[in-house]
Amino acid sequence: MARIKIDIQGKLLGTVSIPVRITDINYGNHLGNDALVSLLHEARVSWLATLGFTELNIEGASLIQGDLAVEYLKESFYGDVLNISIYASEISRVSFDLLYHVETTRGQETISIAKAKTGLICFNYEQRKVMAVPAAFLPVLQP
Secondary structure, X not given: OOOOOOOOOOEEEEEEEEEOOHHHEOOOOOEOHHHHHHHHHHHXXXXXXXXXXXXXXXXXEEEEEEEEEEEEOOOOOOOOEEEEEEEEEOOOOOXXXXXXXEEEEEXXXXXXXXXXXXXXXXXXXXXXXXXXXXXXXXXXXXX
């Protein structure tokens, strides 16, 4: 079976730092895959907040996640601070991808922990249908 490979490119939107909590550690004594997905979500929500948005309101649009892919690269442990860089890519009329590069620094070494991609779709919950990416949000995403 071919492994997922995520190529990080696009416009860098920002970097969010999040410490690995003890509750993020699994029985293998490292960051659990489910916890990493939750940390990606936390990074996305934190980044949106810096712009004054939420996942339920970006200039009137809500975001729903259409897909998710994760490429796990190295272990992460309790006490690591994850620096999650978020990039925009593949912008269409109603959706866009966010790419995530998850790194930590131990001593003098920067270690790539994971790469991920979420496909986000703009959605109107009142009408229960997809909607265009808000025009005022496009400059945030576009290079």
